[in-house]
Amino acid sequence: MRIVIIDGQGGGLGKQLVSALKEIDGVDIIAVGTNSIATSAMLKAGASEAATGENSVIVACQKADVIVGAVGIAVADSLLGEITPAMATAVGQSEAQKILIPMNKCDIIICGCSSKSMASYVNEAVEQVKALAGSRE
Numbered sequence: 001m002r003i004v005i006i007d008g009q010g011g012g013l014g015k016q017l018v019s020a021l022k023e024i025d026g027v028d029i030i031a032v033g034t035n036s037i038a039t040s041a042m043l044k045a046g047a048s049e050a051a052t053g054e055n056s057v058i059v060a061c062q063k064a065d066v067i068v069g070a071v072g073i074a075v076a077d078s079l080l081g082e083i084t085p086a087m088a089t090a091v092g093q094s095e096a097q098k099i100l101i102p103m104n105k106c107d108i109i110i111c112g113c114s115s116k117s118m119a120s121y122v123n124e125a126v127e128q129v130k131a132l133a134g135s136r137e
Contacts, residue, residue, distance in 0.1 A: 001027050001133050004064035006057055006073045006091070008034035008082035011041030013101065013118060017068055018045035020126045024133055032060045034082040057087040064096035066132055068125055070103040071110065078107065099128045 003021060007014025011033060018029055022045075031047035033039030034057070043050040051060065061067060072078030074092050076085040091098065101121045102113045 002030065002063060002065045003027050003129060004030045004032060004060045004067045004096070005042060006032050006067065006069040007038045007042060008079040009038060011038030013070055014038055014042040015045040016118065016122045017125060018042045018047045020122055021129055022046045024130060027133065030060050032056050034079065054084050054086055058090040061090040061094040061096065064094060066099060066129055067091055067094060067096045068099045068129065069101065071100040071108055072103060074098070074100060075108060097132055099125050101125055
């Protein structure tokens with residue numbers, strides 16, 4: 001299973017996701033940062049491969065089985081403008097299963113979501129990926 005993790009800013013969320021998801025057997029984790037700092041953080045956390053920038057997001061989304069990141073990766077101009085319209089379109093149009101984590105920094109409020117810690121959301125995302133990985137066996 002090819003998991004693409006997309007993150008920007010300092011890569012903190014992506015780093016936590018990579019660390020947790022690399023423990024799942026049979027997954028290939030591709031870290032794609034909107035900037036080199038985010039990419040570096042995810043690579044240091046143990047991603048199988050990593051790349052940076054708009055075209056990397058577009059290409060990775062085409063090849064992904066699962067895309068994981070903050071909800072803002074699917075919204076143009078979010079993450080303080082780091083998510084370009086082309087990046088958001090690539091995420092939205094990808095046939096991959098998307099696991100999006102609600103983050104208030106994206107200026108998006110999702111009704112029905114409780115306010116939890118980032119670690120809690122990472123744990124939920126990991127459980128979702130594990131369920132998807134188990135259903136493919």
